[in-house]
Amino acid sequence: MDKLRSMEIFVAVVECGSFTDAATRLEISAVMVGKYITALETTLGARLLDRTTRRQSLTDAGRVYAEECRRVLEQVAAADASVERLRAAPSGTLRISAPSTLGACIVAPAVATFLQRYPDVRVELDLSNRVVNLVEEGFDLAVRIGDLRDGDLVAKPLCQYRMVICAAPDYLARYGTPQTPQDLTAHRCLSHMVWNARNEWRLSGSEVESPWRRDPVLACNDGLGLKMAALAGAGLLLQPEILLREELKRGELVRVLDAWLPTPRPVHMLYRHDLHRLPKLSGFIDHLQHAVAQ
Structure with missing residues (x-):
């Protein structure tokens, strides 16, 4: 063999x-x-x-x-x-890892337009919230949210990951609009099941930061499920702004507590120091930066 x-x-x-x-x-x-x-x-x-x-x-x-x-x-x-590298246009397979929500909303559409521009490229896009090992698992690029722990990788800033607190108008009509984080004790809150004391979002804007409520009326392991529950009036939702943009624009969800939103977390693109900057990788890095800027 x-x-x-x-x-x-x-x-x-x-x-x-x-x-x-x-x-x-x-x-x-x-x-x-x-x-x-x-x-x-x-x-x-x-x-x-x-x-x-x-x-x-x-x-x-x-x-x-x-x-x-x-x-x-x-x-x-x-x-x-x-x-x-002698070829002018990107080609070959590009393996990318990205967080589920950010990857679906930002990276996947960018991949689609990149493939339209460069038909000789094939992309394997792994959307999950686990931290992959680029070297051992053979990824060319990883998109990560928050503090970085991989000092041996090149980190290029991409954007800020911003959260928003919101609820359906009928929920606010029934329970009122919270004015401070302390008001959350009287509200029905929704939460993602992956949040815990280690990675929870903390409300800022005051001298003492307070965590998002740890006793939610509904906890779910899927962001879309939480959004649909909020649209149905189940309670207050803390979620990435990018996931709620259209619903906020149409007024189906209303922003609250804007002065106490969690501090945005940085988003970076990571790739290896010793990885040759092939056209497929260099081209996608530039393409994704441009897509996010737009």
């Missing part, structure tokens, strides 16, 4: 944690993944993975070999990139 392909499959198994997940990433069968790993172990004369019915783990030989395989594959990718 092709040695380079075997190394690629082995690294995918190590990163994904199972033959099945590696097969999904590589778009081949799990049986074929197993054949490649077996052939590789036979060629090397060493077991790379200890496999049981429930789990698999790297042997000492497998751990060393996985690191060397990554280096080889990076060198091959760099060789391919050296040719790609």
